[in-house]
Amino acid sequence: MKCVLRFAAWFCVAALMQVATVAAQEGAAGPVDLDGLTWTELPNGVKLAVLMGNPNGPGPYASRAKLPPNWRVAPHTHPEDGRVATVVSGTLYWAIGEVFDESKMQALGPGSVIIEPKGVAHFALTKEEGAALQVNSVGPAGMKFLQLDK
Numbered sequence: 736m737k738c739v740l741r742f743a744a745w746f747c748v749a750a751l752m753q754v755a756t757v758a759a760q761e762g763a764a765g766p767v768d769l770d771g772l773t774w775t776e777l778p779n780g781v782k783l784a785v786l787m788g789n790p791n792g793p794g795p796y797a798s799r800a801k802l803p804p805n806w807r808v809a810p811h812t813h814p815e816d817g818r819v820a821t822v823v824s825g826t827l828y829w830a831i832g833e834v835f836d837e838s839k840m841q842a843l844g845p846g847s848v849i850i851e852p853k854g855v856a857h858f859a860l861t862k863e864e865g866a867a868l869q870v871n872s873v874g875p876a877g878m879k880f881l882q883l884d885k
Contacts, residue, residue: 788874799869800870803865807859810835811879813876815872815877818871819849828840828859830858837860
């Protein structure tokens with residue numbers, strides 16, 4: 736399981752870098768055509784799309800993530816200040832901490848907003864229904880894992 740999670744973690748970071756090159760709606764004002772987004776699927780089933788900006792570069796960006804059923808991410812931090820994740824659909828189970836502990840998780844449904852301060856460790860999972868998130872922040876984006884499995 737530890738090896739699978741390391742593989743998934745590596746691909747999450749690699750895919751974020753790849754999807755950033757597809758900055759859909761870069762510089763455009765107005766509604767985003769969600770049906771026209773380019774999605775990148777990772778080996779762990781997560782699908783990513785950039786709505787605005789470039790997560791790899793300096794400046795604001797917005798992205799969407801579709802998290803599959805029974806997905807989990809080990810404790811990690813982000814380097815961005817003011818990272819805001821909004822649950823668009825499904826339920827995300829999320830908690831702050833450096834050790835993955837499902838008993839600490841809070842169920843967050845559509846409309847829930849998560850503020851992820853720079854350097855604060857957190858972890859998450861989905862259950863049967865999966866979840867979709869929108870992340871808004873100021874790049875460059877990143878992810879540093881603290882623990883890959885308990």
